Amino acid sequence: MSILVVGSAALDTVETPFGSVEDALGGSAIYFSAAASYFAPVNLVAVVGDDFPREQIEFLKKKNVDFSGLEVANGKTFRWGGKYGFDLNERDTLFTHLNVFEKFEPKIPDSYKNSEYIFLANIGPDLQMDVLKQIQAPKLVALDTMNYWIGGNLPALRETLKRVDVLIINDSEVRQLANEANLVKASKIVQEMGPKTLIIKKGEHGALLITRNSFFWAPAYPLEIIYDPTGAGDTFAGGFMGYMARSDDISIDNLKRAVVFGSAMASFCVEKFSLERLKNLSDEEIRTRFKEFWQMTNFDPNV
Amino acid sequence: MSILVVGSAALDTVETPFGSVEDALGGSAIYFSAAASYFAPVNLVAVVGDDFPREQIEFLKKKNVDFSGLEVANGKTFRWGGKYGFDLNERDTLFTHLNVFEKFEPKIPDSYKNSEYIFLANIGPDLQMDVLKQIQAPKLVALDTMNYWIGGNLPALRETLKRVDVLIINDSEVRQLANEANLVKASKIVQEMGPKTLIIKKGEHGALLITRNSFFWAPAYPLEIIYDPTGAGDTFAGGFMGYMARSDDISIDNLKRAVVFGSAMASFCVEKFSLERLKNLSDEEIRTRFKEFWQMTNFDPNV
Numbered sequence: 001m002s003i004l005v006v007g008s009a010a011l012d013t014v015e016t017p018f019g020s021v022e023d024a025l026g027g028s029a030i031y032f033s034a035a036a037s038y039f040a041p042v043n044l045v046a047v048v049g050d051d052f053p054r055e056q057i058e059f060l061k062k063k064n065v066d067f068s069g070l071e072v073a074n075g076k077t078f079r080w081g082g083k084y085g086f087d088l089n090e091r092d093t094l095f096t097h098l099n100v101f102e103k104f105e106p107k108i109p110d111s112y113k114n115s116e117y118i119f120l121a122n123i124g125p126d127l128q129m130d131v132l133k134q135i136q137a138p139k140l141v142a143l144d145t146m147n148y149w150i151g152g153n154l155p156a157l158r159e160t161l162k163r164v165d166v167l168i169i170n171d172s173e174v175r176q177l178a179n180e181a182n183l184v185k186a187s188k189i190v191q192e193m194g195p196k197t198l199i200i201k202k203g204e205h206g207a208l209l210i211t212r213n214s215f216f217w218a219p220a221y222p223l224e225i226i227y228d229p230t231g232a233g234d235t236f237a238g239g240f241m242g243y244m245a246r247s248d249d250i251s252i253d254n255l256k257r258a259v260v261f262g263s264a265m266a267s268f269c270v271e272k273f274s275l276e277r278l279k280n281l282s283d284e285e286i287r288t289r290f291k292e293f294w295q296m297t298n299f300d301p302n303v
Numbered sequence: 304m305s306i307l308v309v310g311s312a313a314l315d316t317v318e319t320p321f322g323s324v325e326d327a328l329g330g331s332a333i334y335f336s337a338a339a340s341y342f343a344p345v346n347l348v349a350v351v352g353d354d355f356p357r358e359q360i361e362f363l364k365k366k367n368v369d370f371s372g373l374e375v376a377n378g379k380t381f382r383w384g385g386k387y388g389f390d391l392n393e394r395d396t397l398f399t400h401l402n403v404f405e406k407f408e409p410k411i412p413d414s415y416k417n418s419e420y421i422f423l424a425n426i427g428p429d430l431q432m433d434v435l436k437q438i439q440a441p442k443l444v445a446l447d448t449m450n451y452w453i454g455g456n457l458p459a460l461r462e463t464l465k466r467v468d469v470l471i472i473n474d475s476e477v478r479q480l481a482n483e484a485n486l487v488k489a490s491k492i493v494q495e496m497g498p499k500t501l502i503i504k505k506g507e508h509g510a511l512l513i514t515r516n517s518f519f520w521a522p523a524y525p526l527e528i529i530y531d532p533t534g535a536g537d538t539f540a541g542g543f544m545g546y547m548a549r550s551d552d553i554s555i556d557n558l559k560r561a562v563v564f565g566s567a568m569a570s571f572c573v574e575k576f577s578l579e580r581l582k583n584l585s586d587e588e589i590r591t592r593f594k595e596f597w598q599m600t601n602f603d604p605n606v
């Protein structure tokens with residue numbers, strides 16, 4: 001099954017205690033595609049400027065990512081700059097130059113319209129809705145959003161959420177969206193808005209999968225050095241949706257495995273700057289890390 | 304196998320968004336005993352003043368807790384007052400009246416000296432060492448400490464840690480003790496100090512069991528209302544040590560189960576004020592919750 005992702009392509013300038021990069025490949029749709037393409041073909045929709053270094057996405061073209069939906073607009077590519085301290089859960093945004101991304105209007109190529117697994121990365125909720133209207137018969141729609149849209153365009157977000165199956169957001173965002181501090185209560189409130197499945201990303205504390213009648217916790221992989229957390233959330237989503245599309249099975253047991261694959265891919269992402277670590281993973285490396293997650297949580301309940 | 308616990312007995316005044324209690328039964332040794340006594344006999348060493356309402360510990364006497372080591376001193380019982388906001392991970396201490404606890408010198412009754420499972424609750428590291436010197440042949444020594452001792456009496460704590468098997472502390476404390484922000488690196492540094500096994504409590508984010516060559520994550524139980532987090536850490540330790548003593552098996556597989564029993568007991572603790580919820584649990588309730596933890600983390604790794 002093929003996946004459609006709509007999001008950003010960007011050039012990131014990032015500084016962490018372990019080094020820095022300037023104008024490195026980034027953006028939600030790019031990170032997502034890099035992870036998802038290990039599992040299934042990806043149809044990408046994004047916009048870049050005429051300054052975009054296209055040779056940098058060659059590795060993705062070789063890996064089942066279709067760039068028919070990459071619009072090249074007159075102007076400059078979206079640029080973001082950020083700085084992380086030793087507490088990698090917090091970051092300072094140094095600059096955000098939306099450039100051509102400011103006028104982004106996602107157009108879904110005809111060849112993409114029968115995509116069954118849809119990931120709406122963090123863009124305006126009205127644009128996310130426009131995308132859904134262009135899709136014929138999605139099997140699973142997942143959406144990411146952020147505090148900027150929850151605070152700034154809640155009515156549109158609420159409308160879009162009605163058509164979403166899986167909401168993938170972080171813990172502070174689910175609390176903000178529900179206006180409720182307790183995560184269990186907040187999840188129920190958000191489920192009432194539309195998405196029956198929530199995936200709550202908690203950074204170094206792992207991820208939660210919450211359905212109508214089950215809770216599942218996936219840990220974060222214990223790393224001694226996190227070089228660059230940028231893109232970890234979109235990489236998580238890519239691993240999750242990639243495995244869902246490959247297995248084409250939306251049972252709860254499979255959702256759990258998909259969350260663990262998402263966590264595994266995110267753990268690779270942060271081991272190097274930009275997309276460096278996601279370029280040349282082997283299937284064996286991914287499988288091994290997936291099994292390590294099992295070892296970290298498995299116990300024999302027979303006492 | 305019997306357990307020895309040395310710690311505090313206190314009267315707590317607690318305010319949370321869900322209510323308040325005044326001079327309610329509390330203290331590390333009391334919470335620990337209440338949880339551990341569901342699994343194995345407990346020998347308690349603590350001090351109270353002559354104002355201590357002894358009828359409040361009758362339920363523990365009926366549950367295998369030996370109070371031969373409870374010293375009744377002239378003066379008032381240790382009192383602590385605290386207030387929690389909606390973010391139950393943070394609390395304000397309103398007052399700390401050490402009273403008779405200030406001059407506490409743990410004396411281990413002869414009948415306790417062959418205890419095999421030892422829990423040194425959060426008291427001064429020099430007192431913790433004094434206790435260890437009075438014990439004949441401990442099989443497993445676990446210790447809790449806090450930022451106050453890490454900052455205030457590190458040399459004594461380092462000496463005591465050399466004789467400890469399992470250190471049970473929270474994530475900020477392990478970072479402070481190791482002077483290292485990364486939890487994986489910090490754990491290795493602390494293991495070099497003595498305890499080969501670390502249990503890192505992360506509140507609503509669960510608990511980590513770290514041995515020389517393994518990582519294990521236990522989740523926190525998802526609760527819609529946390530009435531009172533006071534004592535959750537000592538209750539966790541009680542469930543952990545209780546199960547270890549009952550099974551008398553220090554294999555890694557058993558340590559994992561013990562961490563889950565600790566998490567299960569802590570989840571009961573916070574459901575009511577003071578020790579109310581820990582008074583009348585059934586074995587069936589404990590077993591059921593233990594299995595729920597398994598369900599929350601278990602997945603089939605065969606893809």
